[in-house]
Amino acid sequence: MVFSSILSAFPSVDPIPVPAPIWLIKALLWLTSAAHFVAVQMVLGGLAIAIFWGLRSRNGHGQVAQQAASQINHRLPITMAMLINLGIPPLLFTQVLYGQALYTSSVLIGAFWIAVVPALTFGYFSLYWSNMRADKSHAWTWVSVIALLCILFVGFIYTNNFTLMLRPEAWQEMYENSPLGLQLNTSDATVWPRYGFMLAAGGVTGGIWLTLLGSKKSLPDATRDLMRKSGASSALVASMVTAGLGVAVWAVQSAEVKEGLAGSTLAMVGAAVFGLGILGCAALAFLIKQRPLESFAPLAWLAALMAA
Structure with missing residues (x-):
């Protein structure tokens, strides 16, 4: 079996x-x-673009x-609350399904894992x-x-x-190096492509969000035009970057993982849904950049959910 060596790393204990x-x-x-990923990407993309616009307004624009x-800033606290609340269920479901692996990896990076709470709060x-x-x-x-x-x-x-929990073969050595949890899984070749993939996706979902916000008729025409075109441009560029990073995430996987995914119908369906989502986001962004398409809002969110 492909994953027999991984399973052998777990001791014989009572199952969860x-x-x-x-x-x-x-x-x-x-x-x-x-x-949860849609909310994450809305916050990342929206916040980054808001900062960019804030700097432009200070430089004479x-x-x-x-x-x-x-328009973005006043919605970000609410969106952040959605991000946090939507992040709790998948974390709990992961603990139910893969608790032994997740608990172990959390201990190995314990100092940083605990730091998540104050960082998120601040x-x-x-x-x-x-x-x-x-x-x-x-x-x-x-x-x-x-x-x-x-x-x-x-x-x-x-x-x-979440990458370390997939590497039980590295746990013993990491614990011997730092039993206090003062280390990260940066030696894993998949960490940076995975992280970059999520950041780039923020430009896609965040961009679509801005184009929809820019369709509000109560806003001045110049503001609507800026939000619509900037959001659409962000979604278009980020779609291409996200697709490239998706390929990079696949490329850095181990031979065993690639073999397992290649034989999985579910993995193939997931890849197809992701591809359709990215293409849908790019196409909608292109159309919205040309003119407001308020009636396409449900399709825009469906494409973002598929890509996530």
């Missing part, structure tokens, strides 16, 4: 009780993970960029702080940069943990 059929827990894991940034607070400063006409972009860095840090730690 499963409260429902495995197929149901896996289905819920996939569904909640996709919803007028009120249009500031108004566009404000990043969430910084979004509100940035809004308060903007409402008082104070400089806010540097606070948003802090929020973005906190979120990027949390994402990097999660990437390390």
